[in-house]
Structure formats: structure tokens, C-alpha cells
Amino acid sequence: MKKIKLFDVNLDKKEAKAVLNVLNSKFWASGAGIKKVDSFEKKFNVYTGSKKCIAVNSGTAALHLALSLIDLKNKEVILPSLSFVSTAHSIIYNGGKPVFVDIEPKTLCINPEKIKQAITKNTKIILPVHFGGATCNLKEISKICKKNQIMLIEDAAHASGASYNGKKIGSHGDAVCFSFHPVKNLAMPTGGAITINRKFGTKSEKSLKSRRWCGISNRKGIEYDVIEKGWNFYMNEFSAAIGLVQLLKLDKLNKYRKKIAKRYHEEILIHNKMPFNNEWSYHIYWIQVKNRKEFMKKMNDVNIETGIHYKPIHKMTLYFQNKKLPITEQVGKEIVSIPMHPNLNENEVNKIIKNVNKFAKN
Numbered sequence: 175m176k177k178i179k180l181f182d183v184n185l186d187k188k189e190a191k192a193v194l195n196v197l198n199s200k201f202w203a204s205g206a207g208i209k210k211v212d213s214f215e216k217k218f219n220v221y222t223g224s225k226k227c228i229a230v231n232s233g234t235a236a237l238h239l240a241l242s243l244i245d246l247k248n249k250e251v252i253l254p255s256l257s258f259v260s261t262a263h264s265i266i267y268n269g270g271k272p273v274f275v276d277i278e279p280k281t282l283c284i285n286p287e288k289i290k291q292a293i294t295k296n297t298k299i300i301l302p303v304h305f306g307g308a309t310c311n312l313k314e315i316s317k318i319c320k321k322n323q324i325m326l327i328e329d330a331a332h333a334s335g336a337s338y339n340g341k342k343i344g345s346h347g348d349a350v351c352f353s354f355h356p357v358k359n360l361a362m363p364t365g366g367a368i369t370i371n372r373k374f375g376t377k378s379e380k381s382l383k384s385r386r387w388c389g390i391s392n393r394k395g396i397e398y399d400v401i402e403k404g405w406n407f408y409m410n411e412f413s414a415a416i417g418l419v420q421l422l423k424l425d426k427l428n429k430y431r432k433k434i435a436k437r438y439h440e441e442i443l444i445h446n447k448m449p450f451n452n453e454w455s456y457h458i459y460w461i462q463v464k465n466r467k468e469f470m471k472k473m474n475d476v477n478i479e480t481g482i483h484y485k486p487i488h489k490m491t492l493y494f495q496n497k498k499l500p501i502t503e504q505v506g507k508e509i510v511s512i513p514m515h516p517n518l519n520e521n522e523v524n525k526i527i528k529n530v531n532k533f534a535k536n
């Protein structure tokens with residue numbers, strides 16, 4: 175019996191043609207040649223309605239680079255603990271201190287009231303995560319940032335194509351970081367992007383571009399200079415070529431994800447599950463169960479993959495903080511992701527709903 179996968183990338187002949195085109199061009203890195211990375215940046219910028227867009231080689235790199243815009247040495251960044259660990263890594267890569275706060279029980283996004291309580295004179299950035307493609311309360315968070323003169327940098331790894339109050343994610347925060355990992359809504363072999371909606375003083379877009387490529391700046395022909403350190407965070411042309419095809423179908427694929435999410439929300443009987451919202455992108459669909467280990471085994475026995483997103487970061491050895499985040503900790507014990515991708519057919523969705531209702535305990 176065929177396994178129903180938790181994630182699955184949607185591919186057609188266009189991605190294959192795009193890859194072959196890059197292969198035969200022999201320009202595999204960006205910079206010269208057929209300029210797929212440039213083209214992707216421009217198109218993603220228009221799609222999100224942001225002011226600028228810079229493509230990089232992962233969501234992790236996007237976060238690392240975006241946070242490097244601000245001097246974080248011994249400063250604090252407020253973030254949720256329920257996320258992939260790269261969200262927190264981006265802070266310590268830049269010499270900052272992660273301050274984890276609790277989430278809202280319905281959306282599993284960071285709780286604005288808890289942000290207010292955690293602000294100190296050292297707080298420099300608020301780093302919310304649009305969890306599973308559910309958008310955070312950006313209205314409230316933006317207000318807090320403005321009042322306290324703090325930067326808003328969003329982790330939108332799950333939110334390609336999601337909107338908040340009618341505007342695409344990517345157009346709200348000072349900087350917004352995307353991941354195009356193969357399981358994400360917009361898939362590449364590996365890739366990411368930062369959209370920018372304000373000026374960052376001297377550490378400007380120009381600086382981001384130079385730091386994306388080892389600090390190289392002022393290139394004129396064979397001449398160039400290095401005035402600051404940088405990393406090798408360049409997106410490659412294969413990823414960009416695939417991303418351009420994926421971007422064209424992103425809205426259509428997200429619409430299909432929403433159709434599945436609506437069915438899950440209406441037909442799964444368990445109480446704690448991801449709400450339905452037509453603006454969300456549904457990178458994952460989560461439920462909370464009391465019998466997680468047994469539930470996941472039983473689902474696996476009937477050939478349905480499930481996953482856990484995530485173990486709270488403040489419980490990891492590197493980040494261990496003996497603080498209480500009651501909602502995060504409860505969710506961390508019960509959360510399960512069930513299959514969510516654009517290749518699921520109706521029979522598979524029926525089978526998933528039937529078995530969740532059979533095996534999940536509230």
C-alpha cells in the first residue's frame with residue numbers, strides 16, 4: 175500500500191525544463207549568465223509587495239543575514255520557543271541573546287501580551303514566526319515595535335503566499351525572512367529570501383548584498399574590495415530557475431492547501447487543531463493529541479506519515495532556560511503534524527480524516 179507522505183513537492187515538466195536550461199547554460203552560480211537569481215528576486219519582490227528582495231541559499235541564511243543589519247552584541251531578541259532552531263541560531267550567530275516568550279493557544283504564534291512583559295532597555299528586535307503558515311498578530315506587534323523603537327523581523331519560513339489584512343506576508347515587517355526548502359510552499363533544492371521594507375542606515379541593502387557574498391564590494395571589472403566580513407549565502411541558478419516556476423503556481427497550490435485545511439478543520443473531531451483562515455498558507459496542519467506516541471504509531475501502521483513540529487527550543491541543551499512557558503510546553507508534548515501538501519487526492523484526505531478520528535485522543 176502506498177504511503178501517504180507528510181510533505182511532497184509539486185512538480186511538472188516546467189521545473190525539469192528550467193533545470194536543463196541552467197545546466198546547459200553552464201552558468202550555475204549567479205552573477206553572470208542567464209540571471210535566474212536576479213529574475214527571481216524581482217518577481218518575488220513584486221509578488222510580496224515589498225520594497226526590496228535579496229535571495230540567499232536558505233531560510234537559515236536569510237535570518238542570519240537579516241539580523242546582521244542590527245548591532246546585536248549583548249542585546250536581546252524576543253522570539254517564540256516553538257519554532258525550528260534556526261530562528262534562535264540567527265540571534266546567537268550575531269552575538270545576541272534569545273528571549274523566549276509564550277505563544278497563543280489558538281494560532282501557536284507569539285503572544286503580543288507576553289512580548290510587552292519581556293521588553294527591556296536591551297531589546298533590539300522582535301522576531302515572530304508565522305507558525306505553520308498562520309499569520310501572527312502583526313497589527314499588535316507592529317504597535318509594540320513602534321512604541322519601543324524596536325525592529326520587526328519576521329520568520330516567514332512557513333508563510334510564502336500567506337496574507338495578513340489583505341497584504342502579502344513580506345510587505346509588513348522591517349525585514350521578512352523566507353525559506354524555500356523542498357518541503358516548503360515554494361520549493362527549491364535549497365533557498366531563501368529577505369524582503370526589506372525600510373532603510374537600515376549605513377547597514378543598507380548594499381551591505382546585505384556584499385555580506386551575502388563574502389563581503390565583496392565595489393566591483394569594477396576585475397577589481398573589488400572587502401570592507402567587512404561576509405558569508406557565502408548566494409542562491410544558485412538551479413534553485414532560482416525552479417523557484418521561478420514554483421512562484422507562478424504558488425497561489426494555486428496554496429488554494430489547494432486551504433481546501434484541505436478547511437476539510438481537516440471541519441471534519442476532524444479533535445478539539446485542539448489548527449483553525450481555518452483563508453489568508454493562511456498551511457505549510458503544515460497541526461493537531462494536538464493526548465496519546466501522541468501511540469497515535470503516530472497507529473497512523474504509521476496504516477501508511478500515513480506524521481511529524482512533530484517542533485520540540486520547544488528553550489528545552490534544547492544549547493538554549494536551555496529554566497523558565498516556564500506553559501502553553502509552549504503543553505503544545506510541545508501534544509502537537510502532531512498530519513499530511514499537508516498539494517499532491518494529496520480526495521481519497522487520501524478522506525483516509526487521513528477517518529484515521530485521525532479513529533486514533534486521536536483529546
Ligand SMILES: Cc1ncc(COP(=O)(O)O)c(C=O)c1O
Pocket residue numbers: 232233234235257258260261303329331332353354355365366
Ligand atoms: C520556522 C523556520 N525558520 C527557519 C527555517 C530554516 O530554513 P532553511 O531550512 O531553508 O534553512 C525553517 C526550516 O525548516 C523553519 O521552519
